[in-house]
Amino acid sequence: xxxxxxxxxxxxxxxxxxxxxxxxxxxxxxxxxxxxxxxxxxxxxxxxxxxxxxxxxxxxxxxxxxxxxxxxxxxxxxxxxxxxxxxxxxxxxxxxxxxxxxxxxxxxxxxxxxxxxxxxxxxxxxxxxxxxxxxxxxxxxxxxxxxxxxxxxxxxxxxxxxxxxxxxxxxxxxxxxxxxxxxxxxxxxxxxxxxxxxxxxxxxxxxxxxxxxxxxxxxxxxxxxxxxxxxxxxxxxxxxxxxxxxxxxxxxxxxxxxxxxxxxxxxxxxxxxxxxxxxxxxxxxxxxxxxxxxxxxxxxxxxxxxxxxxxxxxxxxxxxxxxxxxxxxxxxxxxxxxxxxxxxxxxxxxxxxxxxxxxx
Numbered sequence: 597x598x599x600x601x602x603x604x605x606x607x608x609x610x611x612x613x614x615x616x617x618x619x620x621x622x623x624x625x626x627x628x629x630x631x632x633x634x635x636x637x638x639x640x641x642x643x644x645x646x647x648x649x650x651x652x653x654x655x656x657x658x659x660x661x662x663x664x665x666x667x668x669x670x671x672x673x674x675x676x677x678x679x680x681x682x683x684x685x686x687x688x689x690x691x692x693x694x695x696x697x698x699x700x701x702x703x704x705x706x707x708x709x710x711x712x713x714x715x716x717x718x719x720x721x722x723x724x725x726x727x728x729x730x731x732x733x734x735x736x737x738x739x740x741x742x743x744x745x746x747x748x749x750x751x752x753x754x755x756x757x758x759x760x761x762x763x764x765x766x767x768x769x770x771x772x773x774x775x776x777x778x779x780x781x782x783x784x785x786x787x788x789x790x791x792x793x794x795x796x797x798x799x800x801x802x803x804x805x806x807x808x809x810x811x812x813x814x815x816x817x818x819x820x821x822x823x824x825x826x827x828x829x830x831x832x833x834x835x836x837x838x839x840x841x842x843x844x845x846x847x848x849x850x851x852x853x854x855x856x857x858x859x860x861x862x863x864x865x866x867x868x869x870x871x872x873x874x875x876x877x878x879x880x881x882x883x884x885x886x887x888x889x890x891x892x893x894x895x896x897x898x899x900x901x902x903x904x905x906x907x908x909x910x911x912x913x914x915x916x917x918x919x920x921x922x923x924x925x926x927x928x929x930x931x932x933x934x935x936x937x938x939x940x941x942x943x944x945x946x947x948x949x950x951x952x953x954x955x956x
Contacts, residue, residue: 599947605642606646609638609639612638613639613708613721614722614725621717626712635704636701636702640701640702640704646949647955652953652955653956655735659696699741703733706748707729710748713752716915717915717916719935720914723911723914726935727938729743729907731956742772746764748764749762749764754878794881797881805891845895846894848890851900856887857930859884862880865917865920869916876913878909882913914934918931
């Protein structure tokens with residue numbers, strides 16, 4: 597019963613956050629910074645509720661690192677950004693629970709700021725909250741900051757504040773090296789207005805699924821030469837044959853259903869919608885990219901995390917598509933396949949986390 601109440605509390609906090617932003621949107625007002633801080637405190641506080649004791653999974657590692665100074669060099673080697681936050685927190689506590697709260701609070705705060713700057717519709721935020729995006733703030737401590745700063749950086753970039761955008765993306769990379777993928781993605785997006793480049797990019801996506809092992813082997817060699825420090829980081833993911841394929845996880849591709857639906861609508865309705873939605877092809881390419889990373893996770897489970905950096909933009913496209921759908925039944929179907937699927941997957945995850953591990 598306690599676990600069920602904790603799950604209900606989580607979705608209640610998401611509902612409060614969504615309804616707050618929706619209410620401001622209906623009044624054509626911008627959500628105040630104070631309100632965003634309060635909402636971030638609410639969601640951040642949930643880290644106290646959801647944390648299992650003793651710590652489990654990745655959280656166990658991060659707690660060990662945080663509570664012992666002897667690991668500070670290792671933390672700095674793993675993530676300079678996380679080391680800086682740990683060092684600042686150590687000024688007043690070595691309590692890992694408080695540290696986890698601070699991380700969840702900051703992650704939520706940066707995300708809500710990025711959403712506010714995107715000037716998108718509330719359905720964007722609803723999808724973001726119902727997806728696994730909020731989960732990262734509770735246990736993926738390096739990547740969650742990289743995700744949030746990447747989202748903020750790309751939003752600033754799209755708002756023509758490119759210097760600020762690049763700075764935020766650099767900060768993201770300092771937290772997690774996976775954020776480096778944003779650099780080639782931004783280059784790809786520059787060509788999104790040209791049909792021939794879009795076709796080449798989509799063909800590249802298809803080839804990456806068909807020839808995943810061959811392509812990633814070449815990319816890994818190139819990255820290790822360009823960034824030698826990544827060699828040690830990558831070896832933990834590679835097999836003895838320098839392959840990313842460890843086993844075949846076919847079931848993992850089903851969690852990408854909402855993105856496949858958004859991509860399908862985006863591709864099939866492109867002619868009707870491209871001129872009425874800003875940055876249509878950019879956000880469509882991002883959505884397809886996210887979909888591909890989830891499909892590729894059947895080869896290597898963690899591969900889907902490359903797509904998590906850009907969830908906000910796929911949901912911005914989804915929000916615009918939903919707004920253009922006129923038929924009520926079709927609109928309902930779109931909502932069920934996107935928000936409904938995310939809700940079902942989130943409930944499933946929380947049930948697993950609580951009833952198997954006692955929390956996250």
